[in-house]
Amino acid sequence: MTGMVPTAGFGLPVRVAPRPNRAVHALEQGRARLSVAMAAFGMAFVGISLGLVNATVLRQSAEPDIAQAAPARTLQASRADIVDRNGVVLATSLVTQSLYADPKLVINPVEAAEKLTAALTDLDYGDVLQKLKADKRFVWIKRNLSPRESYIVNRLGIPGVAFQREERRVYPQGSLAAHVVGFTGVDNNGLMGIEQSFDKELRGSTEAVNLSLDVRLQHIMRRELKGAVEEFSAIGGAGMIFDIRTGEILSMVSLPDFDPHDPVGLDENTRFNRNTLGVYEMGSTFKIFNSALAFETGRITPTSHFDASRPIQVGRYTISDYHGKNRVLSVAEVFQYSSNIGSVRMVLEAGVPAQRALLTKLGLTSKPTLEIPEVGAPMVPNPWREINAMTISFGHGLSVSPLQVVTATAAVVNGGIMRHPTILKRNEAEPMSGERVVSPATSMLMRKMMRLVVTEGTAGGAKAEGYVVGGKTGTAEKITGRGYNAKARMSSFVGAFPINDPRYVILVILDEPKGIARTGGYATGGAAAAPLGGRVIRQVAPLLGLTPVDENRPDIRQALDITAPPPRSSLLASH
Amino acid sequence: MITLSRTDQSVFGRWWWTVDRWTLAAVALLMGFGVVLVQAASPAVAERIGLDNFHFVQRHVLTLLPALAIMVGVSLMEPRGIRRTALIVFLAALALVALTPLVGFEIKGARRWIHVPGISIQPSEFVKPAFAVVAAWLFTLQKTTDHIPGGAISIALYLLVVMLLMLQPDLGMTFVISAVWFGQFFLAGLPIVLVAALVAMGALGLMGAYLMFPHVTSRVDRFLDPAAGDNYQVNRSLEAFQNGGLFGTGPGQGTVKMSLPDAHADFIFSVAGEEFGLIWCLVLVALFAFVVLRGFSRAMRDENLFVMLAVAGLLMQFGLQAIINMGSSLHLIPTKGMTLPFISYGGSSMLALGFGMGMLLALTRKRFGAGDAP
Numbered sequence: 001m002t003g004m005v006p007t008a009g010f011g012l013p014v015r016v017a018p019r020p021n022r023a024v025h026a027l028e029q030g031r032a033r034l035s036v037a038m039a040a041f042g043m044a045f046v047g048i049s050l051g052l053v054n055a056t057v058l059r060q061s062a063e064p065d066i067a068q069a070a071p072a073r074t075l076q077a078s079r080a081d082i083v084d085r086n087g088v089v090l091a092t093s094l095v096t097q098s099l100y101a102d103p104k105l106v107i108n109p110v111e112a113a114e115k116l117t118a119a120l121t122d123l124d125y126g127d128v129l130q131k132l133k134a135d136k137r138f139v140w141i142k143r144n145l146s147p148r149e150s151y152i153v154n155r156l157g158i159p160g161v162a163f164q165r166e167e168r169r170v171y172p173q174g175s176l177a178a179h180v181v182g183f184t185g186v187d188n189n190g191l192m193g194i195e196q197s198f199d200k201e202l203r204g205s206t207e208a209v210n211l212s213l214d215v216r217l218q219h220i221m222r223r224e225l226k227g228a229v230e231e232f233s234a235i236g237g238a239g240m241i242f243d244i245r246t247g248e249i250l251s252m253v254s255l256p257d258f259d260p261h262d263p264v265g266l267d268e269n270t271r272f273n274r275n276t277l278g279v280y281e282m283g284s285t286f287k288i289f290n291s292a293l294a295f296e297t298g299r300i301t302p303t304s305h306f307d308a309s310r311p312i313q314v315g316r317y318t319i320s321d322y323h324g325k326n327r328v329l330s331v332a333e334v335f336q337y338s339s340n341i342g343s344v345r346m347v348l349e350a351g352v353p354a355q356r357a358l359l360t361k362l363g364l365t366s367k368p369t370l371e372i373p374e375v376g377a378p379m380v381p382n383p384w385r386e387i388n389a390m391t392i393s394f395g396h397g398l399s400v401s402p403l404q405v406v407t408a409t410a411a412v413v414n415g416g417i418m419r420h421p422t423i424l425k426r427n428e429a430e431p432m433s434g435e436r437v438v439s440p441a442t443s444m445l446m447r448k449m450m451r452l453v454v455t456e457g458t459a460g461g462a463k464a465e466g467y468v469v470g471g472k473t474g475t476a477e478k479i480t481g482r483g484y485n486a487k488a489r490m491s492s493f494v495g496a497f498p499i500n501d502p503r504y505v506i507l508v509i510l511d512e513p514k515g516i517a518r519t520g521g522y523a524t525g526g527a528a529a530a531p532l533g534g535r536v537i538r539q540v541a542p543l544l545g546l547t548p549v550d551e552n553r554p555d556i557r558q559a560l561d562i563t564a565p566p567p568r569s570s571l572l573a574s575h
Numbered sequence: 576m577i578t579l580s581r582t583d584q585s586v587f588g589r590w591w592w593t594v595d596r597w598t599l600a601a602v603a604l605l606m607g608f609g610v611v612l613v614q615a616a617s618p619a620v621a622e623r624i625g626l627d628n629f630h631f632v633q634r635h636v637l638t639l640l641p642a643l644a645i646m647v648g649v650s651l652m653e654p655r656g657i658r659r660t661a662l663i664v665f666l667a668a669l670a671l672v673a674l675t676p677l678v679g680f681e682i683k684g685a686r687r688w689i690h691v692p693g694i695s696i697q698p699s700e701f702v703k704p705a706f707a708v709v710a711a712w713l714f715t716l717q718k719t720t721d722h723i724p725g726g727a728i729s730i731a732l733y734l735l736v737v738m739l740l741m742l743q744p745d746l747g748m749t750f751v752i753s754a755v756w757f758g759q760f761f762l763a764g765l766p767i768v769l770v771a772a773l774v775a776m777g778a779l780g781l782m783g784a785y786l787m788f789p790h791v792t793s794r795v796d797r798f799l800d801p802a803a804g805d806n807y808q809v810n811r812s813l814e815a816f817q818n819g820g821l822f823g824t825g826p827g828q829g830t831v832k833m834s835l836p837d838a839h840a841d842f843i844f845s846v847a848g849e850e851f852g853l854i855w856c857l858v859l860v861a862l863f864a865f866v867v868l869r870g871f872s873r874a875m876r877d878e879n880l881f882v883m884l885a886v887a888g889l890l891m892q893f894g895l896q897a898i899i900n901m902g903s904s905l906h907l908i909p910t911k912g913m914t915l916p917f918i919s920y921g922g923s924s925m926l927a928l929g930f931g932m933g934m935l936l937a938l939t940r941k942r943f944g945a946g947d948a949p
Contacts, residue, residue: 026718027880030762034887037758038871041891044898045864049857051905055816056853 081208082181082194085425088215090181094170097150097163099141101132105160109133112158119152144168175257176218179273183260193372210425212248217241220539221251228532229255232513232523238274238402242505244410246426247419277374279399283476284338285494286395291335291449292412293358294346295442302332302445302562306345314387319344332562335449336457340394347393355389361437362408364400371423376401395476406507409494413502416443451499451560461531462495464538466548471495473525488512493529497537500559508533590651593940601866602932605917606639613920616846617839619832631839631920638922642929649933657937661708664701671698672739697923699748704931706736707755707888714763715881746784747911751895759888798909809906811835812842815849823852839920841912844904867894873939882938889935
């Protein structure tokens with residue numbers, strides 16, 4: 001207290017008396033209130049400290065200090081399997097690890113590339129190094145590592161390199177049923193076959209799709225068909241085995257086929273399913289339907305005869321016979337010798353509308369239904385004139401898929417009931433549906449006729465001792481450009497066995513087979529396709545549970561004999 | 576350390592023996608912490624926005640030196656010089672604040688910065704400490720003279736400052752200046768009825784801000800109901816503290832700085848929590864508390880009303896800023912972007928803090944014949 005304050009800061013004279021009191025009072029009050037402020041700040045700092053303790057060591061947040069062990073990721077893939085009728089896996093999904101890198105996080109690209117290429121020997125060092133040095137945040141190093149590979153790479157502990165869980169579609173049977181099963185794209189979406197048509201059902205499901213195929217039959221069919229395609233230098237082939245009672249397709253092979261693991265860059269021909277998508281003029285096998293048509297009229301019997309002594313002239317076309325007999329033939333002979341002239345005479349007798357009606361009932365004029373997307377529609381003549389009827393009688397002028405031929409043949413031989421084909425395994429408890437398309441009598445006659453073709457006719461090669469095969473061959477010239485090409489043929493055999501009580505229909509087709517020395521230069525249905533059919537039947541029949549029988553047993557011979565003796569031929573009565 | 580004789584009568588010698596060396600030491604320690612923490616936090620931020628890794632570290636150290644110089648320089652002054660300097664700085668800074676809406680540039684939706692060749696400064700930072708001293712002076716005049724209406728002038732200046740700040744707008748600054756001014760008014764003997772009235776007005780002001788400014792609304796809502804919205808920054812901050820635990824992850828080992836945009840400024844305390852742990856954070860809090868509480872206790876013992884009010888104002892400002900920053904990081908209060916004094920990166924803020932702390936040190940120096948009125 002120096003008492004030196006007569007003037008204020010601005011040097012103005014002021015009254016002295018009240019001032020010190022006021023100032024002292026203010027100072028006292030200020031001190032008292034300052035202690036309040038001090039306490040408030042002190043408490044705030046204590047609050048901060050408590051908050052700190054809470055945040056650092058006491059707080060139990062939503063996230064625990066120690067991460068909970070994540071449940072092991074399920075190995076269950078997200079796409080269901082496809083299996084054959086016996087549960088053999090045709091398509092399955094494997095969970096795999098794919099290796100990628102974030103080049104920004106890779107500390108030493110050279111060292112990392114050395115380690116990676118040492119561990120994954122199929123990788124190229126320079127390639128990997130370039131990837132790891134790239135100015136990107138994501139590069140794939142390798143897709144779909146095996147568990148062992150991912151284990152080894154994981155142990156390397158390279159910073160910036162990590163795994164991505166992926167799923168890979170695997171087809172353990174390879175190309176065996178490639179056309180039926182189909183394949184998936186990079187995003188595991190189905191792009192063909194069952195994979196495509198059952199895409200929704202397969203996704204996120206664990207329940208396998210059960211096909212009617214039997215890999216054993218499929219394997220036999222594929223091996224034999226491939227052998228024949230190679231032997232006759234054919235450009236392709238098709239084969240099917242069909243269960244007459246259930247409509248199930250037990251085997252379906254189309255050649256050439258492909259590896260469903262690597263469908264990229266496939267040409268149309270390879271992916272093309274000849275059994276379902278391809279429609280062809282089937283040639284003489286169509287005489288099965290033409291004969292059935294004749295019997296359905298009630299006016300024609302196996303012993304009725306037709307003049308096949310000379311070719312038929314229609315406009316600028318001449319219809320002649322390949323195995324010409326140049327005489328009057330019975331209906332049985334027309335079938336047996338595959339007479340075009342006789343067939344034309346028969347359809348003219350039966351009538352055009354009747355032919356069209358029967359073929360429609362047999363499903364040959366409309367697109368069939370099957371559980372895969374690759375189903376082709378037949379090429380039906382419009383209008384359906386007499387000339388069309390005449391050519392259709394021997395299998396030209398109406399293009400149908402092999403699937404349609406098999407289905408229709410089964411209906412003709414099974415007593416006359418049309419069964420819808422399916423590629424899925426049928427539930428046995430489910431009642432079978434079907435419409436009658438021909439009479440039991442017609443069916444019976446057709447079996448006898450088809451047996452005759454194997455025992456006495458063009459399909460002798462299809463004989464499979466003990467399994468009583470009946471069938472019909474076909475050799476159709478393919479249309480190339482504007483006309484038929486005698487050198488480009490479709491050779492086929494359609495058969496049923498055992499024909500006395502038909503259980504299975506088989507169809508084999510060779511596309512453009514070339515004649516070879518062993519067959520005397522022939523590559524017809526009889527020379528090429530029928531023996532192929534026989535080989536397949538001999539191998540699959542035991543697997544199908546068929547017991548071989550003595551084909552000369554009297555009851556069998558009796559059942560398959562064309563009873564009424566033919567007028568001009570001893571051939572049919574004897575043997 | 577230079578040894579100075581007790582009888583040294585040079586300016587520096589007298590300064591050394593009269594200045595509050597404990598506070599000086601605490602501030603120096605805070606600055607040291609600041610350098611370490613900015614080094615820890617800012618490279619990640621710099622890299623994220625595409626700057627050189629040590630961009631912020633270099634600038635931080637480069638502003639620290641002038642700040643230190645300003646602090647020491649200002650602390651050499653006598654209270655009378657402080658008063659005048661504060662008045663000049665206040666008027667100059669206020670003029671610049673008034674100019675910013677016209678010549679300033681916009682960052683994140685507010686015009687607070689102006690370019691001076693070489694650096695950009697935020698003039699409102701300098702208004703803060705200068706106004707605290709000027710207001711203290713005016714309140715003292717109110718109590719010691721009859722012919723100068725200090726209180727009225729103070730109120731008028733306060734309203735002017737608030738108006739100019741709201742033009743930018745700068746709510747955080749307005750809040751701190753209001754709180755400090757009100758605190759000083761309270762200490763200067765504001766009748767208790769008016770205290771209550773002003774508290775009510777302050778509450779109304781905050782409510783008004785809540786209702787008028789969408790970003791304030793959203794921040795308060797998110798504070799009150801953490802589940803309601805995006806609490807990304809606060810959640811990351813709390814994670815950082817938890818991650819740090821008692822001893823921290825170690826310098827440079829933290830990860831929160833990778834994801835918080837203001838890890839080197841508003842959320843530097845989170846980086847401290849993560850990398851240095853509870854113990855060092857408590858040391859940090861203790862340093863702030865030491866400076867504030869020691870300053871208060873010295874102010875309390877002072878015989879000069881102006882010194883007491885000015886020191887209290889400067890300390891409240893310093894303490895409030897620290898508390899708001901740390902409280903935001905710890906989710907004890909709604910998030911408010913505010914730097915942690917002497918720790919956070921920030922040029923203008925650092926220089927202004929040096930200025931404010933210099934004034935504080937000057938005013939708390941031992942004076943003989945300390946009762947002199949203004």
